[in-house]
Amino acid sequence: MVHIVGAGPGDPELITVKGQKYLQEADVVIYAGSLVNPALLSLCKEEAEIHNSASMTLDEVVQTIAKAEAEGKMTVRLHTGDPAIYGAIQEQMDAFKARDIDYDVTPGVSSFLATAAALKQEYTLPGVSQTVIVTRQEGRTPVPDREKLRSLAQHGSTMCIFLSITMLDKVVEELIAGGYTEETPIAIVQRASWPQQKIVRATLSTICEEIKGKDIDRTAMIVVSPCLAGNYELSQLYAPTFSHMFREASKGTGNK
Structure with missing residues (x-):
């Protein structure tokens, strides 16, 4: 077996x-x-x-x-x-x-999830992004045209990019060309959950400069997302105005 x-x-x-x-x-x-x-x-x-x-x-x-x-x-x-x-x-x-x-x-815990834990970040925030795209920059392994970063960036959602840190300048170029603004937050986490874990936060316009001299190698995850900015709507799940099968809306607050 x-x-x-x-x-x-x-x-x-x-x-x-x-x-x-x-x-x-x-x-x-x-x-x-x-x-x-x-x-x-x-x-x-x-x-x-x-x-x-x-x-x-x-x-x-x-x-x-x-x-x-x-x-x-x-x-x-x-x-x-x-x-x-x-x-x-x-x-x-x-x-x-x-x-x-x-x-x-x-199954196992993927590095893109360990990266979220390292960043202490939720990838799906109400009013910001409800979609996570797991992808990579094209290198020796080709990527279909419909899945190139420039195309996927049009969604403006959270994107976790594997196997691409050595092509970061090209990644940034493609993301901006696809629709993310230069001020979109980006985070790079090397060896998430390892003792040698490193975190670098910046924007698309500054990240290539920020990682210089930090010895960030190929075992790093790239996360680009408006969620990293910290502005979001509170979840309806715990709102007093919201009823579901386990809880009635509080009296006087209505039910949405």
Whole structure:
């Protein structure tokens, strides 16, 4: 059996209980060494066979897992964050299917959510934005025209941009061309939830200058959102004028 497990954003305590259980029980662990916090490997049993997939090809990963299956061993394929987002797991799952290898997926805490926690920020604020776009700047991996930053920026919503910090100048150019103003707030969080976590806040017009000399590398999340400005309407959920199935509107306040 193969368990594809989301390792979470970095803090070893942010792996799920189920993911931790599988990691502790695994006979073979293949982890994304360039991104997964190696501290998680301390959860593995001493005799576990551990492979760093950073230096492996897809065929090598699949062959290693097939060998473990033939030997009756349980494998954990450990991916950073949640494996469904830029985890390249679809090709692995399809390869497992082709070989009749049984597998399941355990979700994890994505880095864009750990980034919100680091910023102490809600991404969906009433009257500001009710949409979160998870995307990336085009690089070696192409992006469809309809999903380019310039196009997505027209919504003016919260945008969490992965894998793009080394192209920040191009990111800013595309966001402004798409409709965000130069004064739109932006935040960059490097290694959210890690001890080495760094946060830089600025506006689209100043962010490229602000990060100079701060040693911000490719493991950083970019968040651009009017929500970061701090102005918003209070939620109706807790308003005294609002009734729902668990609470009646307060007398004299009306019911909206």
